[in-house]
Amino acid sequence: MTAPNVSTKVMARKRLRVLTILLTSGLAFLAPSAIAPGLPALQADYAHVDHAAFLSPLVFTMPMLFIALAGPFVGYAVDRFGRRNVLITSTVLYGLAGVSGLVIDSIVLLLVSRALLGIFLAGIMTSVTALVGDYFEGPERNRVAGLQGAFMSLGTLTFVVIAGLLAEIHWRVGFALFATAFALLPLMFLSLYEPGRAQGVDASAPEPPPTGRQWTAIGLFCGLAFISMVILFLIPSQTAFFLAEIGVEDPTRAGLAIGLFNLSAGLASLSYSRVRKHLSSEAIFAVLFAIGGVGFVMIGFANSFTATMIAMGVGGFSVGAFLPNINLAIISRTSMSIRGRALGALTTMFFLGQFFSPVYAVPIAGVSSVGNVFVVSGVVLFALSVGFMVLSADQRLRTRTR
Numbered sequence: 001m002t003a004p005n006v007s008t009k010v011m012a013r014k015r016l017r018v019l020t021i022l023l024t025s026g027l028a029f030l031a032p033s034a035i036a037p038g039l040p041a042l043q044a045d046y047a048h049v050d051h052a053a054f055l056s057p058l059v060f061t062m063p064m065l066f067i068a069l070a071g072p073f074v075g076y077a078v079d080r081f082g083r084r085n086v087l088i089t090s091t092v093l094y095g096l097a098g099v100s101g102l103v104i105d106s107i108v109l110l111l112v113s114r115a116l117l118g119i120f121l122a123g124i125m126t127s128v129t130a131l132v133g134d135y136f137e138g139p140e141r142n143r144v145a146g147l148q149g150a151f152m153s154l155g156t157l158t159f160v161v162i163a164g165l166l167a168e169i170h171w172r173v174g175f176a177l178f179a180t181a182f183a184l185l186p187l188m189f190l191s192l193y194e195p196g197r198a199q200g201v202d203a204s205a206p207e208p209p210p211t212g213r214q215w216t217a218i219g220l221f222c223g224l225a226f227i228s229m230v231i232l233f234l235i236p237s238q239t240a241f242f243l244a245e246i247g248v249e250d251p252t253r254a255g256l257a258i259g260l261f262n263l264s265a266g267l268a269s270l271s272y273s274r275v276r277k278h279l280s281s282e283a284i285f286a287v288l289f290a291i292g293g294v295g296f297v298m299i300g301f302a303n304s305f306t307a308t309m310i311a312m313g314v315g316g317f318s319v320g321a322f323l324p325n326i327n328l329a330i331i332s333r334t335s336m337s338i339r340g341r342a343l344g345a346l347t348t349m350f351f352l353g354q355f356f357s358p359v360y361a362v363p364i365a366g367v368s369s370v371g372n373v374f375v376v377s378g379v380v381l382f383a384l385s386v387g388f389m390v391l392s393a394d395q396r397l398r399t400r401t402r
Contacts, residue, residue, distance in 0.1 A: 013191060017135065018144060020187040024087070024128050025148045026155025027094070027181060031063040031114075031121055032236060032354075033159040034098075034178065037255055038171030045171070046107050055107050060237075061355055062111050066118030067125075068352035074122045075344015079337065082194045083127040083134065090123030091181050091188065098178020117178075118351070126344045133331035133339055134195035139273065141331070145324035146272030153266035153320060157259045160236075164255040195336065217333045218342045221326055222349040224285075227384070228326075229353025230360050231296070231377040232319055235261050235312075238361055242370040248305045257308055261316040268320025275321070281329045282392040284321055289385035292318030296378030300371045318381070 035042070043056040078086050097117040104110045129148070136144050159177055166173040239261075240254040248254075275284060295315020302308040326346070334342045364373045 016187065017191040018147070020184065020191045021128055021131060021135075021144065022147055022151040023187065024091070024124060024184055026151045026158075027091075027121070027184075028125055028152045029156040030098075030159050030177060030180075031117055032060060033156050034163045034174040035060060035101075035171070036160065036236060036258075037164040037251055038167035038174055040251070041167065041171040049107055052107070055111065057358075058111055059107070059114055061358070062114040063118035063121060064351040064354040066115045067122040067350075068118075068348045068355060070119040070122040071126065071344040071346075071348030071351070072341070073344070074119075074126050074347070075341035077123070078127050078130055078340030078344065083130050083340070084188070084192050084194045086123050087127040087131070087192070088185065088188050090120045090127065091185060094120035094124060095178055095181035098181065099175055101175030101178075102172055122344070122347055122351075126340060126347050129327055129331075129343050130339050131192070131195070132327070133334075133343075134336060139277070142276045142324075142328065143273040145328050145331075146269050146276075148327075149269030149272060149320060149323040150266040152323060153262045153269060153316075157262035157266065160255055160259050160262070164252060167251075214333055214338075218330060218345060221329055222345050224384075225326055225346055225349040226353040226356075227380070228322060229350050230357045231380060232292075232322070233354040233357035234296075234361060234373060234377060235315070237357055238365075238370055238373060239308075239312075241365070242299065242374065243305065243308065245370050246303055246305075246308075248308075253305055257305075257312050260309055261312040261319070264313045264316025265318075265320035268317040269324060270320075272321055272324045276325075276328075280392060280395060281325050281332075282388050282395055284325050286385050286388035286392055288318045288321040288325070289381045289388065291315070292322075293378045293381035293385060296374045296381060298378075300373070300375035300378060302371075 039056070039060055042059060043052065046052045046056055049055065074086070074090075094117060097113050097120060100113045101110060104113055132141065132144055132148060163174040163177060166176070236258055239257050240251065243249070243254050243257065279287070292315055295311055295318060298311035298314060299308060302311050327343075330342050330346050331339065361370070361373045364376060
């Protein structure tokens with residue numbers, strides 16, 4: 001076989017590997033997106049069940065709680081048993097747990113299936129993000145991380161729109177979307193390999209032990225992930241309530257608003273690698289939190305559907321840069337031996353933030369309005385932006401004085 005033919009085959013397999021990672025990343029936010037449009041109908045169907053008003057919303061939030069609980073254990077499994085093994089196993093079980101919602105009648109069993117779904121989704125997210133860190137380096141890693149963020153956002157957009165259409169048939173039909181996980185399995189078997197093993201690298205070779213500074217950085221970024229997701233998850237969880245508050249009670253319009261936010265996020269993710277060439281991760285955080293602050297305050301003061309859509313378009317840019325930036329901040333500060341655990345902890349805080357987002361929003365909305373929830377959140381984002389501006393300026397000053 002000639003060298004050009006070998007090179008062509010290697011490049012084709014590499015492209016397939018990237019495509020597999022990106023498509024798998026698109027599953028990240030399917031868990032809430034697939035059923036969100038049908039939640040009112042679900043609650044109506046189970047209205048006769050004791051404590052239905054409490055149990056029905058848990059169908060939406062249960063995966064987030066169990067992703068958070070499973071994150072540290074999944075991270076250990078990813079480091080101990082291998083990224084590829086955990087990813088493939090989790091994908092199979094994720095698909096089974098997801099489609100079970102088509103046939104389960106009991107709301108208690110439905111909650112159990114959603115809890116299992118969360119555990120397996122933690123396995124998917126942690127292992128696939130670890131593979132991005134293991135397979136790629138430098139500018140290529142930035143590019144793939146940006147594309148990964150785009151596929152997460154655009155996947156959410158696609159699933160929300162389709163789920164909205166399926167909810168018109170019946171709220172259960174949205175669970176069929178989880179079957180998309182099975183379609184990815186052939187790609188995983190064909191293109192993915194366990195890092196270090198397929199290229200003749202001694203995966204058992206000892207690495208320098210993690211330092212206290214590494215763990216401190218991981219802890220700080222995990223805290224940032226929690227605060228950020230408490231706020232950013234207001235978009236899927238509170239948009240419909242906000243629109244109803246200003247007189248727009250159309251679920252389709254709520255879906256469009258959330259979809260535009262995710263479209264904006266996806267477009268921002270596509271430009272991440274170019275931005276990263278010129279700005280540090282701290283500077284990017286400063287910019288994206290400032291943009292997010294503007295967008296959320298605009299949402300809070302919007303008094304029409306058109307104004308809300310404009311604000312969603314602005315705010316979405318913050319999420320688009322946030323996901324790849326914080327993932328790479330963790331990846332760049334960890335060795336392969338602890339990367340799974342670090343990303344597992346990050347996954348935990350992502351979804352713990354999502355789970356507690358309504359806990360944060362409901363009391364504020366109760367004493368004022370949903371609009372004010374967005375305004376207060378915008379102010380918090382501005383504060384984070386100022387903090388990272390100071391950190392970025394200090395970093396530049398230290399670099400110049402060396």
